[in-house]
Amino acid sequence: MRSDTENRLVREWLSELDRELTKLPRHRAQELRAELTAHLAEVVPPDAPDAEVGKILAQLGDPAELVTEALGGSRPRSRLQRIRLRTWVLLAMVLALVIAGTTVSLVLTFRYAHAADLDTSVSGWVFGGDDVKFVDSQAGDQTQSTIPELASRRQGLLIWVTNQTGVTQTVLSLADGFDLWESVPHTVRLEISTEDPYRSNKTDMNLPYTTAPRAIKPGETRVLRITSITACVNSTAGGEVQFDTIPLRVRVGWFTRTEDISLLSVYAVKRMYHCSPMTQYPSK
């Protein structure tokens, strides 16, 4: 038997149907086409003359009307109407996205901009291996701890910081220009514990540490270890440099800012003048 689609009139009719079927969802269009093709395959006799085929196609109906019927009997929207509708739908979606995106951005920006600094709960000195020379002295209700500054020993500060805000804060580095020792060659190292000291059985010196940058999630506590080695030693006559905060570069959302991390106490570091011969540094 000859395939229905071999007849020129049938082919034209199906081509017109295909153009109309674009108005239907794909799965429905495929189903309707399959049914009408099967119908034609059964009712168009092989080698039927064009007149007979034309009559059969007329009985089957106009493709546009059949598709209209599939759409529910209402005439489909014109191409221009459909383009306009699509444009409006697209514009509405873009507008909704822009509004939603702007709202989220504003809310986040507000949260990031108003997030409090990292909060200090403990601070202490990292001894350079000579803590037996640690001396406490009392003056009124003030206690002063005196710790020797040692050449060629790693010394510095330990600070427990907690992120009390609702957003993650990433410690990037010490702020530019921060030095532990004034006017002597040294490199300050910033490390951050990878564990929460409140949830660990280890002492803050024995926690595992990593280098910055390191994210501190909301509610987490981490220990900052800020240390340095110098070849110099202090002089009793050299005066001192005092600080009660450590400036850190911290990223909060899309803002990077300097947070002055409180030390809870005043630390006074003696100025150094007497350095070893290998790294002699001219005195002032």
Place this chain on the structure above:
Amino acid sequence: MSRMASDGAALTELRRGVLGPCVLALLAERPRFGLEIVRELAEQGGLLTSEGTVYPLLNRMREQGLVTSKWRDEEGERPRRYYAVTAGGRRHVEKFRADWLQFTKSVDSVLQLEG
């Protein structure tokens, strides 16, 4: 087949309204394939605007969950999509039967009064 070239718009709308329930009524008897439905409705005369009308109607009713369909490939026959009425379709046709009785009764009554 009796396609009337001079169908009035009202009759076309009337056909459109009753064709769905008629197809559901046929399917409520037993599952049928598309061409079978076309032929049975055509035999009744006056129900179809065109033979093809049945296919978009079936397509729409399947989308509405009134009928289901599946292909059957029986020996010696072409593969055909058979349609069956769903429970929802059955309820639909039952309701139409009741409405139709009331409707035709009212129309008959009015027409007799006017005649």
